[in-house]
Amino acid sequence: MIKLNDIEDVKSSENPIVRQMSLMGHEQVVFCQDQQTGLNAIIAIHSTVLGPALGGTRMWNYSSELEALNDVLRLSRGMTFKASISGLALGGGKAVIIGDAKRHKTDALMRRFGAFVDTLNGHYITAEDVGMTPHDMEMIRQETSHVSGTPKSMGGSGDPSPVTAYGVFMGMKASAKFKWGSDDLSGKKVLVEGVGHVGMNLVKLLSKEGAIIYCTDVNEERLSISSSEYGGIIIENKLAYDTDIDIYAPCALGASVNDYSLSHLNCEIIAGAANNQLGDEQRHGQILLDKGIVYAPDFLINAGGLVSVYSELKGYDLDEVMSKTENIYNTTLEIYRKSEVEGITTHLAAKQIAQARIDRGLSE
DSSP, X not given: OEEEOSOTTGGGOOOHHHHHHHHHTOSEEEEEEETTTTEEEEEEEEEOSSXXXXXXXXXXXXXXXXXXXXXXXXXXXXXXXXXXXXXXXXXXXXXXXXXXXXXXXXXXXXXXXXXXXXXXXXXXXXXXXXXXXXXHHHHHHTTOSOBOOOOGGGTSOOOOHHHHHHHHHHHHHHXXXXXXXXXXXXXXXXXXXXXXXXXXXXXXXXXXXXXXXXXXXSOHHHXXXXXXXXXXXXXXXXXXXXXXXXXXXXXXXXXXXXXXXXXXXXXXXXXXXXXXXXXXXXXXXXXXXXXXXXXXXXXXXXXXXXXXXXXXXXXXXXXXXXXXXXXXXXHHHHHHHHHHHHTOOHHXXXXXXXXXXXXXXXXX
16 A cells, blocks of 8 residues: 655655645545455545545546546545535545446455555545445445445445435526526426436436436436336437537536537536536636536535435434435525626635635634
């Protein structure tokens, strides 16, 4: 295991990894390898100012370790802002395991990863993310207590996806209220890109609301379920951005709001569950503002899952978890008002609110 932290004068370092850590404000990056299980993972701790760094572990078949590193650095920073703007006593961290979850994942690999997490002595607490399941959290739990989102049979909160989806739904309704004067989504055309655990739960909520739902995904089985159970209209990936819609809900991987999609999208609101949706936070955020497209900051409206797993640490019951997640509606409107008054992007408005709380934590 290699740790990159407590390095003096990192800004002058020629090491590109350390330089990127410095630019993004990370405290620590840990590279984990184990030949016996085939584990190849990276843990990134962005901040522990407000509390231990809590963030899920993602297993993905990255094309390179550099791609995995860039992802975990961006994701962990997003977790810092997510925890802060949600008012939680948590910092931001994230982990990625390089590999195909369907082919490379084993219980032994999960347990070995848990052993690496344990060496961080609680500075990082892991949970479920893309490519992971409550069973994986159970395996990790055998090696460390620094894990959340374990199965309910073990006293944990279980799969956080339904709560994450509910928070996104609340953010979407707040966006509708701001844009159209009503948060009623019935009859609104919503494109859900990615119908995994969170996306499918969002489709379910939208179906109950009476929205017209378009679904796209690389997984044909998931698309079939979204259509047969919730009335989702299946759209080919290559045609998705050209579909006439009211709301675009990115619920797959990040950077889907980019030069290409913005040149094709015909929508008035972007509100989804994916992390790091803006390919370039400043430039693409400004393009959305200039186009009059309401953008719900991802690290705010997808924070329900974090609230859920945090409940394991603080002993919240489900009613309190849902109440805190429902408040995403009010916070989203607060951010829109700040953006409108100050003439800044909604992403920047949300970051400023989150950063102010972190700065107060630094001064206490």
